[in-house]
Amino acid sequence: MPRSNNLGSSRPVRRHKQYDRPHYLASSTVKALHVHERKFMKIGILGTGHIGKTLVVRLSQAGHDVKVANSRGPETIDVQLLSSGARAVTTEDALVDVDAVILSIPLNRIPGVAPLVARLPERTVVIDTSNYYPFRDEKIDAIEQGQVESLWVAEQLGRPIAKAWNAIGSASLARKAKPAGASDRIAIPVAADRDHDREVAMSLVNDTGLDAFDAGSLADSWRQQPGAPAYCTDLSYAEIGAALDAAERDRLPKRRDLGVAVMQERLGDGTTNPDEEWGVRLVRAINM
Numbered sequence: 561m562p563r564s565n566n567l568g569s570s571r572p573v574r575r576h577k578q579y580d581r582p583h584y585l586a587s588s589t590v591k592a593l594h595v596h597e598r599k600f601m602k603i604g605i606l607g608t609g610h611i612g613k614t615l616v617v618r619l620s621q622a623g624h625d626v627k628v629a630n631s632r633g634p635e636t637i638d639v640q641l642l643s644s645g646a647r648a649v650t651t652e653d654a655l656v657d658v659d660a661v662i663l664s665i666p667l668n669r670i671p672g673v674a675p676l677v678a679r680l681p682e683r684t685v686v687i688d689t690s691n692y693y694p695f696r697d698e699k700i701d702a703i704e705q706g707q708v709e710s711l712w713v714a715e716q717l718g719r720p721i722a723k724a725w726n727a728i729g730s731a732s733l734a735r736k737a738k739p740a741g742a743s744d745r746i747a748i749p750v751a752a753d754r755d756h757d758r759e760v761a762m763s764l765v766n767d768t769g770l771d772a773f774d775a776g777s778l779a780d781s782w783r784q785q786p787g788a789p790a791y792c793t794d795l796s797y798a799e800i801g802a803a804l805d806a807a808e809r810d811r812l813p814k815r816r817d818l819g820v821a822v823m824q825e826r827l828g829d830g831t832t833n834p835d836e837e838w839g840v841r842l843v844r845a846i847n848m
Contacts, residue, residue: 737769
């Protein structure tokens with residue numbers, strides 16, 4: 561029987577103020593908040609890194625039928641990750657007969673899964689959690705020249721996507737989930753071009769213990785990229801709109817790289833993630 565963790569949001573959808581479309585709110589607010597009540601979804605998740613593994617646990621706990629794959633094969637996936645009902649499968653199997661696919665892999669690996677994503681039905685929702693970090697991903701000329709990261713991902717995949725869970729630190733995602741209505745529930749931005757993609761992504765974000773904030777189109781999603789005030793600063797639903805408005809596009813790369821440099825000096829490498837307290841304090845000091 562499907563399970564529920566009572567993490568779905570009861571908050572109204574708030575759209576980034578510069579991109580209001582009231583006709584959409586009137587027809588779709590209820591849908592966006594109650595997809596999880598109408599239907600438990602079949603979800604394929606690619607990636608078992610810091611973000612991916614928490615999404616596997618949270619979404620399977622919420623009652624969704626979750627398949628998970630990594631680049632090393634299903635036999636390498638920790639059985640503890642499957643304790644809430646998720647199934648370890650191959651990458652190919654993870655993208656078969658699913659309502660939504662979550663790509664929780666480094667941005668530079670996106671082109672490698674494009675042939676598999678191309679087989680998905682048009683209505684399948686593809687959600688990307690990645691961010692561009694040149695020290696890890698190597699330099700991508702189009703992004704270096706100003707292309708919005710989400711648009712680059714959509715271009716590589718040849719299809720529309722939603723952007724979610726990229727603007728929260730892995731430690732906060734793992735440890736700070738709150739039930740609907742909690743005053744200290746963290747909100748994260750969700751960007752998409754198609755209404756259906758947006759509705760599903762926002763519903764799944766709510767199922768992971770976070771408030772989903774409609775941040776507008778993929779073209780506007782630079783406001784949730786590394787270096788932005790809304791990026792990994794653990795803001796509330798009431799605070800995040802102003803943070804998105806305050807983003808200054810030209811300053812994002814320098815702020816992103818400064819944060820990386822401080823973390824590498826403090827933690828000793830480029831792979832260890834900071835905890836949910838020190839990391840948030842640092843990013844707030846730099847990005848806000």
